Amino acid sequence: MPHEKLSLNGDAVQELFPFHLLITADRNRQMLSAGSAIKRLLPQDFLERSFDEFFCITRPCLESLTMELIETVGNRMFFVSVVGTDTVLRGQLIASNPGSILFLGTLLVTAANSLDESGFSLADFAPYDTTPEILILHRFREMQIKGMEQQNLKLQNVIEARDTLDTYANTDELTGIANRRGFWSMGSKWLQKFNDSATALMVMDLDRFKVINDNFGHDAGDALLQVVGHRLSEALQSDGLPGRIGGDEFVAIVKAPDVTLLEKRVADITSAITEPVVHNGAELTTLVSTGAVLADGKRDMDALISCADLAMYEGRTRQRGRICWYSTDIKRKSEYEQRLTVDLEKAIDNRLLKAFYQPVVRMSDHEIVSFEVLARWEHPEFGFIGPDLFIELAQKAGILRRLDCLMMELALDQLALWRSLGKGYTVHVNICGPSIHPDLPAYVKANLDKRGLKPIDLHIELTETTLLDDSEAAREILTELANFGVNLLLDDFGTGFSSLTHLQDFPVSGVKIDRSFVEQAPDCKRARNLLYAISDIASHLELTMVGEGIETIEQLNLLQQVGCHYVQGFLLGKPAEAATCEQLSYSLSKAA
Amino acid sequence: MYGLVNKAIQDLVLSSAGEDTWQRIKSKTGLEGVEFIEATNYGDDVTYSLVLAASEELGQPAEIILYEFGRHWILYTGREGWDSLFSLGGDNMKSFLMELDDMHARVQVAMPESKMPQFTVNEKNEYLEVHYRSHRDGLAPMVAGMLGGLAERFNERWEVTHTKTADQQGFDTFRLKQIQSSTGDGLIINAA
Numbered sequence: 001m002p003h004e005k006l007s008l009n010g011d012a013v014q015e016l017f018p019f020h021l022l023i024t025a026d027r028n029r030q031m032l033s034a035g036s037a038i039k040r041l042l043p044q045d046f047l048e049r050s051f052d053e054f055f056c057i058t059r060p061c062l063e064s065l066t067m068e069l070i071e072t073v074g075n076r077m078f079f080v081s082v083v084g085t086d087t088v089l090r091g092q093l094i095a096s097n098p099g100s101i102l103f104l105g106t107l108l109v110t111a112a113n114s115l116d117e118s119g120f121s122l123a124d125f126a127p128y129d130t131t132p133e134i135l136i137l138h139r140f141r142e143m144q145i146k147g148m149e150q151q152n153l154k155l156q157n158v159i160e161a162r163d164t165l166d167t168y169a170n171t172d173e174l175t176g177i178a179n180r181r182g183f184w185s186m187g188s189k190w191l192q193k194f195n196d197s198a199t200a201l202m203v204m205d206l207d208r209f210k211v212i213n214d215n216f217g218h219d220a221g222d223a224l225l226q227v228v229g230h231r232l233s234e235a236l237q238s239d240g241l242p243g244r245i246g247g248d249e250f251v252a253i254v255k256a257p258d259v260t261l262l263e264k265r266v267a268d269i270t271s272a273i274t275e276p277v278v279h280n281g282a283e284l285t286t287l288v289s290t291g292a293v294l295a296d297g298k299r300d301m302d303a304l305i306s307c308a309d310l311a312m313y314e315g316r317t318r319q320r321g322r323i324c325w326y327s328t329d330i331k332r333k334s335e336y337e338q339r340l341t342v343d344l345e346k347a348i349d350n351r352l353l354k355a356f357y358q359p360v361v362r363m364s365d366h367e368i369v370s371f372e373v374l375a376r377w378e379h380p381e382f383g384f385i386g387p388d389l390f391i392e393l394a395q396k397a398g399i400l401r402r403l404d405c406l407m408m409e410l411a412l413d414q415l416a417l418w419r420s421l422g423k424g425y426t427v428h429v430n431i432c433g434p435s436i437h438p439d440l441p442a443y444v445k446a447n448l449d450k451r452g453l454k455p456i457d458l459h460i461e462l463t464e465t466t467l468l469d470d471s472e473a474a475r476e477i478l479t480e481l482a483n484f485g486v487n488l489l490l491d492d493f494g495t496g497f498s499s500l501t502h503l504q505d506f507p508v509s510g511v512k513i514d515r516s517f518v519e520q521a522p523d524c525k526r527a528r529n530l531l532y533a534i535s536d537i538a539s540h541l542e543l544t545m546v547g548e549g550i551e552t553i554e555q556l557n558l559l560q561q562v563g564c565h566y567v568q569g570f571l572l573g574k575p576a577e578a579a580t581c582e583q584l585s586y587s588l589s590k591a592a
Numbered sequence: 593m594y595g596l597v598n599k600a601i602q603d604l605v606l607s608s609a610g611e612d613t614w615q616r617i618k619s620k621t622g623l624e625g626v627e628f629i630e631a632t633n634y635g636d637d638v639t640y641s642l643v644l645a646a647s648e649e650l651g652q653p654a655e656i657i658l659y660e661f662g663r664h665w666i667l668y669t670g671r672e673g674w675d676s677l678f679s680l681g682g683d684n685m686k687s688f689l690m691e692l693d694d695m696h697a698r699v700q701v702a703m704p705e706s707k708m709p710q711f712t713v714n715e716k717n718e719y720l721e722v723h724y725r726s727h728r729d730g731l732a733p734m735v736a737g738m739l740g741g742l743a744e745r746f747n748e749r750w751e752v753t754h755t756k757t758a759d760q761q762g763f764d765t766f767r768l769k770q771i772q773s774s775t776g777d778g779l780i781i782n783a784a
Binding site: 112113115116120121122123127130132133134135136137139140142143144146147150151154 | 595596627629630631632672673674676677679680681682683687690691694695698699701702703
């Protein structure tokens, strides 16, 4: 056998195994030999001294160290500690002849700095001994870990920076909840995640928010928004997602176990955010108009918001501060209105709207002195469209000004025709807020001049809501018109927020008493007294009084008693085309 | 070469010429935005291009840059945690040089991608003769610098002469003669 021919002398052993130990196998375990590297750890007189004096076998646990035991466990890895040092050897024990035990091994290294201050050098290691390579690998591994940690830290910083930026980009600064961008982004993910329960999307608009801003200041408005955002967030907690997507417009996704509970949740949430808010001692109250739509598995945020928005506006048209759920009826109505809006714009541009005229009769001699021009629209497919509807659509579409201009031009065209026939009528034209613009006086003048008409031929009727927006600018424009000679009348007098203020601030020459006073007056003393009061005011301010909405003889008589100068209403004549509008339905002379 | 080498070049430039110079060097080599990772192996061309760019930027021949880098390498790796392995090489210049090839061989075993050079050190009467063999061309000045760095590390004075180049015989030969052991400059170098 080849291995029987293999023998090594002591010098060879020293050369090949610098970390070897040779000890006796008896209980004395005397040191017989040690490798050159081990020797530096031992005193010079180590020979024949006990192995146990300098070394300790820490692994495996042995009860004794005998030849027999070595023969059974010799092929296992041994850890041998050098007493009094941190040095540990690892290797193998072999039963050697005669009656000795040979340890062959090397240093155990656990980290790159294992041999720091040990005094060992490369020369102590046999070329085949990979202990130095293990040290190098330990160091390399430390380098890799350090590099990975640096990369991780860098990545973490990038992620944190991105998240921070994301948060800023997606968060409403005032309320801390999601802004439009954030709500869309998170909402889409929300809807993808929670599609197994009843889920709704809500749009909530604070009614009268502008009034709070105007009356209490923007600080109060901001405080209100912050509180609403906070309450919304609290009300939703983990079952929903709040957002603020506009000035006073909030949104939310909310889920519940079933539809019934969902409806209740929506109601509870709306209720929670409408509680009054106290700011600097003032109580800020507002209503919230809410539109809600069942997600029903849909994930298109744009479509859902649009539906909830429609529902909100639909609910608001009926009554502010209520919850309205989106339905196919609302969808159909919306589509119908969208179609009407497009067709209305075409109709205005192509002058397809008609001017109807309702007579204004002078009380003193029962003569028709003027006509109020009223817009009428017959849709080629849908037939007659009520003015309340198409005027509202025009307002939403931002084309009310064009409508006003059209009606004024039609009215002035008709007036010019009447003049040519020798008739001395005047016309009343209604204009809305957007029509009161700096170009209005020049526009009116140009249209009057073009037709050879005078300013006194034209009465412009203004509602009080028309005068609410930017009243200072409106005052200047209307003053210019009044100075020019155009008559200005305050329509629906008595119903607005600040009727008397408007009388003081705006150059009106007359008022049109709202029909609500006229309606109730015959049967209600209070209403009658109000009419007398209005008459007194008008009289003292030398204003012309026009009573509108006259439908009964009693109303007519009452207005005569009150001292109304002019009257208008169905009793006297319904709005009609120019060809037939001069026929009164009821002759005042009969009443007289 | 490993990123450790390129980071050592970076460290040298930063400490001697500053951040702006380093950024310009990186820009010249198309490495803007690159942060070297020590344990990552980059192509040798990256290191060569950094040396050339540094040479242009600092207005010094590439050989000088390589020499200074060689010196800096010893200091840098010592700072970066490799000092314990340096200690394994010996506690004086001569014993370290005698184990120099073994050290490189063991690094090659541990990190096969490193492609370590070979050193043969022959002890003559009054000097040591070091033969340097590498598959990478042109790095003899860096070896000279490393020898200088080592002498500084051991606080010894050695005269190093580059007696023959690889062009002449296939390997570079350095003659190292110890002058005295004292503080002060560790190396006196004479080129071939």
